[in-house]
Amino acid sequence: MPEKFWTYVRTRYRSIVELIYEVDDAISGIVFISFGSNLYFICLQLLKSINKMPSAVHAVYFYFSFAFLIGRSLSVLLFVSAVHERAREPLRLLHLVPPSGYQSEVQRLANELSSDNVSLSGLRFFNVTRKLCLTVAGSIVTYELVLIQFHEDEKSWACQAGKQ
Structure with a gap:
């Protein structure tokens, strides 16, 4: 391809990158709050799953809402990380350019x-990025292990109060 073509491609790429930076400036706060709240609610629901459910209806609702929360969080993560994945594709294609x-x-x-x-x-x-998915999963496991160590079942409080 002529040099004029590659100049055009490079300027178009730069325009798209600038657009992504502007979008990032506009929505980065929402992304931060979304990831923080999703992480918090996943840890909270995992901690609540340790306690016994009062009825089968409660269990069905709990596990449905937990699955929905995990699905929503994972889909947001994968859709947003697609921006990074798509931005890496042209570099792989440039390696195919003959010398x-x-x-x-x-x-x-x-x-x-x-x-x-x-x-x-x-x-x-x-x-x-997609690497963040593994980082978030590792953080959830770490937080959950810490929360489980300090978790006391509600019934244990009632038993201790009866002993005194």
């Missing part, structure tokens, strides 16, 4: 693609 067509504009585009961190973020505290 005879590798010009200075191709090198500039490859440098931009490899150096840019194109993803949505949560107030720039974290970038939403």
Whole structure:
């Protein structure tokens, strides 16, 4: 392809990246609050799952709402991380350019693609990528283990009060 084509592609790529940065500035607060509240409610529901359910209806509602919460959180994470995944695809395609067509504009585009961190973020505290899914899952397990250590069943309070 001629150098003019690669210049056009690089300027279009830069315009799309700038648009993603503007969108990130607009919604990063919502992303941060969403991830924080989802993490909190998942930990809270996991902690409540330790207690015995009063009836089968309560159990069905609880597990349905917990599955919905996990599904919602996971779908938001995967949809938002798709921005980062799509931004990495052109770099893989540039590696397929034959050496005879590798010009200075191709090198500039490859440098931009490899150096840019194109993803949505949560107030720039974290970038939403697929790796974040594993990090969030690890955090949930860690928090849950800590909460389980300090958890006392409601019935144990009643038994201790009766002994005194």
